[in-house]
Amino acid sequence: MTIIEVDNLVKRYGDHVAVNGVSFTVDQGEIFGILGPNGAGKTTTVECVEGLRTPDGGSVRVHGIDPHGGTGELPHLLGAQLQTSELPDKLRVGEAMELYASFYRHPADWRTLIDTLNLTDKIDTQFRRLSGGQKQRLSVALALVGNPRVAVLDELTTGLDPVARRDTWDLVETIRDQGVTILMVTHFMEEAERLCDRLAIIDGGRVVAIDTPAGLVARVDDRKRVRFRPSAPVDRAVLAAIPGVTAVERAGGQLVVTGTGNLLLALTSTLARQRIVAEDLRVEQTSLDDAYVALTGRPTSS
Numbered sequence: 001m002t003i004i005e006v007d008n009l010v011k012r013y014g015d016h017v018a019v020n021g022v023s024f025t026v027d028q029g030e031i032f033g034i035l036g037p038n039g040a041g042k043t044t045t046v047e048c049v050e051g052l053r054t055p056d057g058g059s060v061r062v063h064g065i066d067p068h069g070g071t072g073e074l075p076h077l078l079g080a081q082l083q084t085s086e087l088p089d090k091l092r093v094g095e096a097m098e099l100y101a102s103f104y105r106h107p108a109d110w111r112t113l114i115d116t117l118n119l120t121d122k123i124d125t126q127f128r129r130l131s132g133g134q135k136q137r138l139s140v141a142l143a144l145v146g147n148p149r150v151a152v153l154d155e156l157t158t159g160l161d162p163v164a165r166r167d168t169w170d171l172v173e174t175i176r177d178q179g180v181t182i183l184m185v186t187h188f189m190e191e192a193e194r195l196c197d198r199l200a201i202i203d204g205g206r207v208v209a210i211d212t213p214a215g216l217v218a219r220v221d222d223r224k225r226v227r228f229r230p231s232a233p234v235d236r237a238v239l240a241a242i243p244g245v246t247a248v249e250r251a252g253g254q255l256v257v258t259g260t261g262n263l264l265l266a267l268t269s270t271l272a273r274q275r276i277v278a279e280d281l282r283v284e285q286t287s288l289d290d291a292y293v294a295l296t297g298r299p300t301s302s
């Protein structure tokens, strides 16, 4: 079931076209990521989904509701984490959670959320006294306190340390397992690969590609390279004859076999039949990072 539908979205700021015909759909329970260079139009796109910006063209529907001019139901369905969450300086963490929970008909237990986000010892701390990472975690908690059916997360782990980042990924997966549909903007390839079912790469306000992380990689290059040191001499012609193998090269004491498909299984079973052990075996393949660079022509920022 389609939960978010963005069709030919256009958004201009004066003469500048920030989003230029972006289309994608997100299914129920899916984690859909938007990747792209700085200024690509990612935040503008999700702000149109959240109803924070008015599109100049195209349409957006969330649970069939137009975020602009729709019924007042959307705030009860959609939880948004803003890129820079600004709260009054003196508001304490517990007060902010209490306040935001009061906006919703069926709020989550905010103390549990705060605990999951490791902020329990900050409940009485004022917003201005929180570190950047703690503010970030609070913004995630505020996005989720309404028990939304759809969560929009914009650079949710930027500024978090590696442990907090991994904890936040676990939290996102837990929320998804509860049936929440997630639309997220990210700059981190590892995050995109770990969390997202599908990704849209946006560049210059346009969609460059939409696919699963593995699908994006395969578009660029689906070859794998297996590097190993054979325990006994190998007839390279036998390896070259394995279906899918495109090259067998020697590199020092190692052999490097390049090919497509289930190369590792085919290779190891061929070697096993010859009673040869593949020592120091390593599989190399194109990463999402490589695919991103190939599709946008730009380096990743992470």
Ligand SMILES: Nc1ncnc2c1ncn2[C@@H]1O[C@H](COP(=O)(O)OP(=O)(O)OP(=O)(O)O)[C@@H](O)[C@H]1O
Residues within 6 Å of the ligand: 013, 016, 018, 036, 037, 038, 039, 040, 041, 042, 043, 044, 045
């Ligand atoms: N309120 C605004 N007024 C004018 N121009 C804007 C405004 N907000 C964004 N822009 C411009 O629109 C373009 C897209 O911005 P947007 O914030 O959507 O990109 P982004 O992909 O989210 O970038 P980043 O990764 O840097 O957050 C940029 O060129 C930006 O400078």
